[in-house]
Amino acid sequence: MVDFDAAHCERDGEEREGGARERREQRRREVTLLRALPYEPHQRWWDRLAPCAVAVVTGANRGIGFEAARLLARHGLHVVLTSRDAAKGQDAAARILTEAPDEAGVSLEWRQLDLADSASVEAFAAWAVETHGGIHVLVNNAGVNFNKGADNSVEFAEQVIQTNYYGTKRMIDAMIPLMKPSPYGARIVNVSSRLGRVNGRRNRIGDVSLRDRLLNDDCLSEQLIDEMITKFLEQVKQGTWSSNQWPQMYTDYSISKLAVNAYTRLMGRRLSDRPEGQKIYINCFCPGWVKTAMTGWEGNISAEEGADTGVWLALLPQEPSTNGKFFAERREISF
Numbered sequence: 001m002v003d004f005d006a007a008h009c010e011r012d013g014e015e016r017e018g019g020a021r022e023r024r025e026q027r028r029r030e031v032t033l034l035r036a037l038p039y040e041p042h043q044r045w046w047d048r049l050a051p052c053a054v055a056v057v058t059g060a061n062r063g064i065g066f067e068a069a070r071l072l073a074r075h076g077l078h079v080v081l082t083s084r085d086a087a088k089g090q091d092a093a094a095r096i097l098t099e100a101p102d103e104a105g106v107s108l109e110w111r112q113l114d115l116a117d118s119a120s121v122e123a124f125a126a127w128a129v130e131t132h133g134g135i136h137v138l139v140n141n142a143g144v145n146f147n148k149g150a151d152n153s154v155e156f157a158e159q160v161i162q163t164n165y166y167g168t169k170r171m172i173d174a175m176i177p178l179m180k181p182s183p184y185g186a187r188i189v190n191v192s193s194r195l196g197r198v199n200g201r202r203n204r205i206g207d208v209s210l211r212d213r214l215l216n217d218d219c220l221s222e223q224l225i226d227e228m229i230t231k232f233l234e235q236v237k238q239g240t241w242s243s244n245q246w247p248q249m250y251t252d253y254s255i256s257k258l259a260v261n262a263y264t265r266l267m268g269r270r271l272s273d274r275p276e277g278q279k280i281y282i283n284c285f286c287p288g289w290v291k292t293a294m295t296g297w298e299g300n301i302s303a304e305e306g307a308d309t310g311v312w313l314a315l316l317p318q319e320p321s322t323n324g325k326f327f328a329e330r331r332e333i334s335f
C-alpha cells in the first residue's frame with residue numbers, strides 16, 4: 001500500500017527537509033490536545049440557531065464521513081448522515097444513536113444520497129428544504145479511489161473523476177442556494193487530499209504553464225478545470241496518457257482532488273462578496289493517511305483523527321479570512 005501520508009507530504013519539497021516526520025508527529029500531538037478541549041459556550045454559535053443547526057455529511061456510512069457525522073452530532077448539531085446505500089447508512093446512523101450516552105442529546109437522521117446521480121442530489125435538496133428549510137453545514141466527504149499499493153491504473157478514471165470532482169461540485173452547486181442565512185455564516189468543507197496539490201514535488205502536473213494557470217486567480221475558472229480533466233480523460237481513452245504529464249501517484253485520484261481544491265478556491269472567491277448574514281465559507285482539507293477501507297486500513301491515524309480538521313473547520317467561529325483555503329492538522333497549507 002502506498003503510504004498516502006508519505007506520498008502526500010514527506011515527498012513534497014517542504015516536507016523532505018530534515019525533521020519533517022518529527023514536526024508532523026509533534027503537530028499530531030498538539031492536535032490531540034486541542035481535540036480534548038471542549039468548545040466554550042461563546043464559541044458554540046450552532047447552539048444559538050433555532051430550531052437547530054443542520055449539518056449534512058456525504059458518504060457517512062463508514063470511514064472519515066462516519067466519524068465526521070458522529071462528532072458533529074456529539075457537538076450538538078442536528079446531523080443528516082447520508083449514504084448511497086440505504087442499509088449501510090441506516091445501520092451507521094443506528095450505531096451513532098445507540099452508542100451515544102443519553103445525556104449527549106444526539107440528534108441525527110439518515111437520508112439517501114448518491115452524489116454521482118443528479119436525480120438523487122435533486123431529491124435530497126428538495127427534501128432538505130421541505131424538512132429543514134435548508135442547511136447550515138455541508139461536509140463533502142464521499143469519494144472513491146480504486147488503486148491500492150503501488151498500483152496506478154486509470155481503468156476507473158472516469159468514475160473517480162465523476163464521483164470525486166463532479167459529484168462534489170454537483171453537491172456544492174445544489175446546496176449553496178439552500179444554505180440558511182445566519183449571523184455566523186454557513187460552512188462547506190470539502191474532504192480533499194495533499195495528492196491534489198498543484199506543486200507537490202513528486203506528484204504534480206508536468207505542464208508548468210497549466211500549473212501556473214491553476215494557481216493564478218485571474219486564470220482559474222471552471223472551464224480551465226474542465227479542460228484539464230477532458231484532456232486527461234481523452235488521453236486515457238486513447239492510451240496516450242503518461243505519468244510524466246500528470247501526477248505520478250494515483251493519477252486519476254490526484255487529478256480529481258486537484259480539481260476539488262481548485263474549485264474550492266474558485267468558489268471561495270465567488271462567495272466572498274456575499275452580504276453580512278448570508279456568508280458562506282468554503283474550505284478543503286487533507287485528513288492525512290487514515291485507516292479506512294480506502295487505504296486498506298493501512299493509514300497511520302484513526303478515522304476519528306482524520307475527520308478532526310473537517311469538523312474543526314465546520315465549527316470555526318465566523319472568520320472571513322478562512323475561506324477558499326486548504327488545511328491539514330488544523331493549519332492552512334499551500335495548494
Ligand SMILES: NC(=O)c1ccc[n+]([C@@H]2O[C@H](COP(=O)([O-])OP(=O)(O)OC[C@H]3O[C@@H](n4cnc5c(N)ncnc54)[C@H](OP(=O)(O)O)[C@@H]3O)[C@@H](O)[C@H]2O)c1
Nearest residue numbers: 059063064084114115116141142143193289290292293294
Ligand atoms: N483514507 C485516507 O487516507 C484519505 C486520505 C486523503 C483523503 N481521503 C478522502 O477522505 C474521504 C473519505 O474517505 P475514507 O478514507 O473514509 O474512505 P471510505 O471508507 O472508502 O469511505 C468513502 C465513502 O464514500 C462513499 N461514496 C463513494 N461513492 C459515493 C457516491 N457516489 N455517493 C455517495 N457516497 C459515495 C462510500 O460509500 P459506499 O460504502 O457505498 O462505497 C463511503 O461511505 C474521501 O473523499 C477520500 O478521498 C482519504
